Amino acid sequence: MNDKSIIAIVIVLLAILALVLVYSFSETDDSTKTSITVSSEGPIPLYGIIEDIKTADYYEGYDNETVAWMESLGNKQVFVADGAFVVMDKGDAMKIPSQYVCDAYIDEFIECKVLENHSLGDVEFSRDVLLVRDVDYIGQEVHDLQGS
Numbered sequence: 001m002n003d004k005s006i007i008a009i010v011i012v013l014l015a016i017l018a019l020v021l022v023y024s025f026s027e028t029d030d031s032t033k034t035s036i037t038v039s040s041e042g043p044i045p046l047y048g049i050i051e052d053i054k055t056a057d058y059y060e061g062y063d064n065e066t067v068a069w070m071e072s073l074g075n076k077q078v079f080v081a082d083g084a085f086v087v088m089d090k091g092d093a094m095k096i097p098s099q100y101v102c103d104a105y106i107d108e109f110i111e112c113k114v115l116e117n118h119s120l121g122d123v124e125f126s127r128d129v130l131l132v133r134d135v136d137y138i139g140q141e142v143h144d145l146q147g148s
Helices: 003-027 046-055 064-072
Strands: 034-039 077-081 084-088 104-119 128-144
Touching: 034 084, 034 128, 046 064, 046 077, 064 104, 064 128
Parallel strands: 084 128
Antiparallel strands: 034 077, 034 104, 077 084, 104 128
Protein backbone atom coordinates (compact mmCIF):
# COMPACT_ATOMS: atom_id res chain seq x y z
CA MET A 1 0.00 0.00 0.00
CA ASN A 2 1.19 3.44 -0.72
CA ASP A 3 1.32 6.31 1.73
CA LYS A 4 -1.76 8.07 0.29
CA SER A 5 -4.04 5.08 0.85
CA ILE A 6 -2.81 4.65 4.46
CA ILE A 7 -3.48 8.34 5.13
CA ALA A 8 -6.97 8.01 3.60
CA ILE A 9 -7.77 4.99 5.80
CA VAL A 10 -6.55 6.81 8.93
CA ILE A 11 -8.69 9.86 8.08
CA VAL A 12 -11.77 7.67 7.57
CA LEU A 13 -11.15 5.86 10.88
CA LEU A 14 -10.72 9.18 12.72
CA ALA A 15 -13.96 10.47 11.20
CA ILE A 16 -15.81 7.33 12.34
CA LEU A 17 -14.30 7.66 15.82
CA ALA A 18 -15.38 11.31 15.99
CA LEU A 19 -18.95 10.38 15.03
CA VAL A 20 -19.06 7.64 17.67
CA LEU A 21 -17.85 10.08 20.34
CA VAL A 22 -20.40 12.73 19.37
CA TYR A 23 -23.19 10.13 19.43
CA SER A 24 -22.12 8.76 22.82
CA PHE A 25 -22.08 12.22 24.39
CA SER A 26 -25.53 13.04 23.02
CA GLU A 27 -26.93 9.72 24.27
CA THR A 28 -25.63 10.22 27.82
CA ASP A 29 -27.35 13.60 28.09
CA ASP A 30 -29.99 12.70 30.65
CA SER A 31 -31.50 16.16 30.81
CA THR A 32 -35.05 14.83 31.09
CA LYS A 33 -36.36 15.66 34.52
CA THR A 34 -39.37 14.25 36.32
CA SER A 35 -41.79 16.37 38.36
CA ILE A 36 -42.45 15.03 41.86
CA THR A 37 -44.51 16.37 44.73
CA VAL A 38 -43.04 15.66 48.18
CA SER A 39 -44.07 16.49 51.72
CA SER A 40 -42.31 19.43 53.33
CA GLU A 41 -41.84 17.34 56.48
CA GLY A 42 -38.38 16.12 55.68
CA PRO A 43 -35.71 15.23 55.05
CA ILE A 44 -35.62 11.96 56.96
CA PRO A 45 -32.35 10.04 57.24
CA LEU A 46 -32.43 6.97 54.97
CA TYR A 47 -31.35 4.66 57.82
CA GLY A 48 -34.54 5.67 59.71
CA ILE A 49 -36.74 4.67 56.78
CA ILE A 50 -34.86 1.36 56.43
CA GLU A 51 -35.32 0.61 60.13
CA ASP A 52 -39.03 1.39 59.87
CA ILE A 53 -39.41 -0.94 56.89
CA LYS A 54 -37.65 -3.75 58.75
CA THR A 55 -39.69 -3.41 61.96
CA ALA A 56 -43.16 -2.05 61.11
CA ASP A 57 -45.96 -4.59 60.63
CA TYR A 58 -47.39 -2.81 57.60
CA TYR A 59 -44.16 -3.45 55.65
CA GLU A 60 -44.18 -7.17 56.49
CA GLY A 61 -43.08 -9.11 53.41
CA TYR A 62 -40.98 -6.25 51.99
CA ASP A 63 -38.61 -6.96 49.12
CA ASN A 64 -35.24 -7.88 50.69
CA GLU A 65 -33.30 -6.89 47.56
CA THR A 66 -34.78 -3.39 47.60
CA VAL A 67 -33.87 -2.91 51.26
CA ALA A 68 -30.34 -4.25 50.64
CA TRP A 69 -30.04 -1.76 47.76
CA MET A 70 -31.25 1.04 50.03
CA GLU A 71 -28.63 0.07 52.64
CA SER A 72 -25.93 0.21 49.96
CA LEU A 73 -26.76 3.86 49.22
CA GLY A 74 -25.09 5.06 52.41
CA ASN A 75 -25.83 8.39 54.07
CA LYS A 76 -28.76 9.72 52.02
CA GLN A 77 -31.81 11.80 52.82
CA VAL A 78 -35.47 10.96 52.09
CA PHE A 79 -38.56 12.98 51.35
CA VAL A 80 -41.93 11.24 51.30
CA ALA A 81 -44.10 11.48 48.20
CA ASP A 82 -47.48 9.94 47.49
CA GLY A 83 -46.62 6.26 47.10
CA ALA A 84 -42.85 6.76 47.09
CA PHE A 85 -39.75 7.43 49.12
CA VAL A 86 -37.58 9.96 47.25
CA VAL A 87 -33.92 9.36 48.14
CA MET A 88 -31.25 11.99 47.48
CA ASP A 89 -27.94 13.29 48.77
CA LYS A 90 -27.77 16.00 51.41
CA GLY A 91 -26.95 18.75 48.92
CA ASP A 92 -30.12 18.11 46.93
CA ALA A 93 -32.20 17.72 50.11
CA MET A 94 -31.08 21.16 51.30
CA LYS A 95 -32.73 22.71 48.22
CA ILE A 96 -36.20 21.71 49.50
CA PRO A 97 -37.68 23.77 52.35
CA SER A 98 -38.46 21.68 55.41
CA GLN A 99 -41.49 22.94 57.29
CA TYR A 100 -43.59 21.35 59.99
CA VAL A 101 -46.90 23.15 60.50
CA CYS A 102 -50.07 22.57 62.50
CA ASP A 103 -53.53 22.54 60.91
CA ALA A 104 -52.10 22.29 57.38
CA TYR A 105 -49.82 20.33 55.14
CA ILE A 106 -47.43 21.62 52.54
CA ASP A 107 -46.67 20.08 49.16
CA GLU A 108 -43.22 20.88 47.77
CA PHE A 109 -42.82 20.66 43.98
CA ILE A 110 -39.49 19.53 42.60
CA GLU A 111 -38.01 18.42 39.31
CA CYS A 112 -35.18 15.90 39.32
CA LYS A 113 -33.47 13.14 37.42
CA VAL A 114 -34.61 9.68 38.52
CA LEU A 115 -31.58 7.41 38.52
CA GLU A 116 -33.23 4.23 39.82
CA ASN A 117 -36.69 3.06 40.81
CA HIS A 118 -37.23 0.03 43.06
CA SER A 119 -40.38 -1.31 44.71
CA LEU A 120 -40.84 -2.49 48.27
CA GLY A 121 -42.94 -5.30 46.84
CA ASP A 122 -46.41 -6.56 47.62
CA VAL A 123 -46.85 -5.12 51.12
CA GLU A 124 -49.82 -3.40 52.75
CA PHE A 125 -48.44 0.10 52.13
CA SER A 126 -46.31 -0.55 49.06
CA ARG A 127 -44.05 2.25 47.93
CA ASP A 128 -41.58 2.86 45.18
CA VAL A 129 -38.10 3.92 46.23
CA LEU A 130 -36.72 6.54 43.85
CA LEU A 131 -33.05 7.47 43.82
CA VAL A 132 -32.80 10.98 42.38
CA ARG A 133 -30.23 13.70 41.72
CA ASP A 134 -30.04 17.23 40.31
CA VAL A 135 -33.07 18.44 42.26
CA ASP A 136 -34.59 21.77 41.25
CA TYR A 137 -37.05 23.33 43.69
CA ILE A 138 -40.12 24.65 41.85
CA GLY A 139 -42.43 25.88 44.62
CA GLN A 140 -44.97 24.90 47.20
CA GLU A 141 -48.66 24.75 47.94
CA VAL A 142 -50.14 25.02 51.43
CA HIS A 143 -53.32 23.06 52.15
CA ASP A 144 -55.35 24.03 55.22
CA LEU A 145 -56.92 21.19 57.16
CA GLN A 146 -60.59 22.05 57.60
CA GLY A 147 -62.13 21.67 61.03
CA SER A 148 -58.84 21.96 62.92
